[in-house]
Ligand SMILES: NC(=O)c1ccc[n+]([C@@H]2O[C@H](COP(=O)([O-])OP(=O)(O)OC[C@H]3O[C@@H](n4cnc5c(N)ncnc54)[C@H](O)[C@@H]3O)[C@@H](O)[C@H]2O)c1
């Protein structure tokens with residue numbers, strides 16, 4: 525008889541909880557770690573996460589704790605789902621508690637400010653785990669839809685295909701269909717940069733621009749993501765897959781996307797501070813647009829849409845001025 529797999533999920537926000545549900549539905553015993561006792565108690569007593577997934581009934585084989593050692597104990601998979609810019613500090617505290625040989629799984633779609641490291645690189649740096657033990661889950665996976673058990677495909681990326689296959693089996697359910705990929709660099713870049721393009725499309729929507737603008741931003745956004753990926757050794761085919769185009773389309777079309785919504789509010793004329801004030805959850809692109817631009821400059825890659833987003837979000841460039849500048853760039857061949 526095969527043993528029931530154990531998973532620890534660090535982060536009781538929307539995606540940590542929803543992916544915990546996926547693992548539980550696939551047969552794992554899941555423990556969520558969260559900072560707040562009131563929320564952990566609510567998860568255990570009401571079988572709901574009222575703060576992040578109100579109205580969603582959580583599976584019986586999923587519980588929550590505020591004790592990181594209890595969550596980490598014996599976990600076959602240690603899943604990390606906190607905001608990207610907080611990962612290093614949190615993981616440094618959790619690292620001594622982790623089960624030896626646990627597979628470390630990043631759900632995060634960001635790039636660290638300052639170091640310009642991808643999340644799997646931060647995980648390897650902090651835990652000293654080999655890259656073969658670090659995996660990434662990414663793709664068009666809006667948490668609210670997954671929590672409603674609406675169908676989605678996903679990507680489980682790991683340099684070691686066998687580890688990716690183990691995780692794939694551990695999270696495969698009738699509504700969640702994960703594909704494996706060994707291109708970790710491409711998969712992570714796809715997830716991080718789509719948030720920046722999601723902001724750009726949201727800004728365009730907020731300004732009242734049309735679907736031609738949206739199609740143009742998505743396509744040219746994918747082109748600049750692919751350029752960066754190629755410079756960093758990614759497989760260009762990854763960007764036409766779920767981690768690239770798939771996630772870009774979901775994010776840029778959905779009102780459920782926090783990045784898209786954040787951009788829409790900016791495009792409608794709200795200030796950055798006003799937009800931050802009405803945003804209750806993590807919109808990774810707001811910080812990661814700067815680290816993605818940093819990566820682009822380190823690799824000598826031109827990323828005009830990312831640069832435009834940084835200008836609007838962090839340098840106070842009015843969206844209409846930014847639009848004119850983007851459209852006035854020198855004419856060139858598509859490739
Ligand atoms: N929500 C989605 O649809 C979705 C889907 C795929 C990937 N992601 C990615 O997953 C990651 C997590 O996103 P989310 O949607 O769960 O975010 P969220 O805002 O819903 O939840 C974030 C969680 O982290 C906690 N947190 C915040 N600051 C913290 C800190 N300093 N230390 C420890 N914990 C802290 C919050 O309390 C909360 O539990 C992000 O990188 C996001 O891009 C999200």
Ligand SMILES: O=P(O)(O)OC[C@H](O)CO
Pocket residue numbers: 633663664665666667719722771774775780781782783784806807808
């Ligand atoms: O809500 P967002 O913008 O963080 O997007 C959520 C997911 O990444 C979509 O795949």
